[in-house]
Amino acid sequence: MKSSVKNIAEPLVFFAVLLLLWEFLVRMTDVPDFILPPPRDLYTAFTENLYVITIHSVVTFAEAVGGFALSFILGVGFAISVVYSRHLQNTIYPLIVILYAMPKSALAPLMVIWIGYGMFSKMSIAFLVAFFPIVVNTVVGLKEVEPELLDLARINRASQFDIFTKIRLPNSLPYLFAGVKVALILSVTGAIVAEFVAANQGLGYLIMQALYSLDTALTLVILFILALLSLGLFMAVQVLQRKIAPWSSEVRQVEGSF
């Protein structure tokens, strides 16, 4: 009990001190506002722009989650086919690896030409950055099955379908969840970068607008919003994992550390 209070209080105190230090530093050094505004300015920037921030957040959120959802569906499907088809493993998989080695955000300008100026080109970048971690983790999870389990399955004449649904698929869940967490964070990044390139809405667009008018306070506010957005997605997955796969070791570790 005592330690749980401490676990909440400690970070709060820490952040309060950090904010004070920030305020203090800005006043001491007389640094111009457009380099580092004091925390008060961030608060005003936040409250004054609440409506605009909300609207653009929704756009970015939709792009990131949309791209992620597509990468999840296609990624898991692709991973399963790769595991079961040697042909795909020999042909498409290397292609995916090459694509992975390519900096995906550098594709953003191309996507504007191919897909257009709107949300779909941002979604496509979010999809591209999220796809690979999903595929790789799922492939590993489906493959890394203890050989003794497969012996057991063979001795008992298990069908391929049973081996898939009762061993491989559940075995891949902890890996898949790890992949999903990475993919979600990356898809937010992907959406933002794509908005930097060409957009008329979204938090990336808003950051560019704020920077044009040297509104550093608003830029910083948006960065914090982005952090919260990613964190929220991450936690949602964590909760989902505890519900679907409470046995996966990672979850147990997290619980054990509190």
Next chain:
Amino acid sequence: MASLITVKDVLKVFRSGEKTIHALDQISFEVDEGSFVSIVGPSGCGKSTLLKIISGLLASNSGTIRVNNHQVDRPLENVGMVFQSPVLLKWRSVLGNIMLPVEFAKLDRDRHLETARSLIQLVGLQGFEEMYPFELSGGMQQRVSLCRSLVTDPQILLMDEPFGALDAMTRDELDLELLRIWEERKKTVLFVTHNIQEAVFLSDYVVVMSARPGRLLKKLRIDLVRPRTLEMLSSSQFGEYTLQIRGMLTSASKIPDAAIGSTT
């Protein structure tokens, strides 16, 4: 008693790239129905390989395995397997894990649920049916694995160092439990271990193997009365058996590699 398993001239060579590993060399022995036979030998002498060949999961290069007078050329159906690690499904409860072979083999669920519950009773896991593997100790997990191997009521039990990873006390406990189950359920057990004492304590016969390439040094009959008790561990007769086996293993390992046979 009739011989249930006949191993004849089994030879196994593994080839991986340039290297060839001569794992088993002309192994022959018989296992009577209802008997308890242990296989001992130094690490890497091919015990696990032999068990896999007998189960039909792995093909030998030459030689034959016959079970119930049928030549084994595909995985056996009437065997239960226990491995060194419990290999339980983390996402299934104790009961769910034990029922896995039943689901795989598409057997009648209700009837085997009863079997599963009686096995759980037998190994003293009642009350743990709905627990998950991570909530169990190593010994309990291995008990679950034992139940899983027995749930389809196989004729033969193949056990590959099943208690090797457990502490000595838990191992003694599980050895006794295994003997009780074996006597009660009339199984034929092939038990791999590198613990000589354990082999003598459990078995009717101990098959002693040499270092790689694994050869049969001797099939030693153990004439200790049953049921076996832990007190027997300190009897002179018991000591003689373990000494005899130890002697075979050390004298075999003194022979230089070249004399046993080239490994290339």
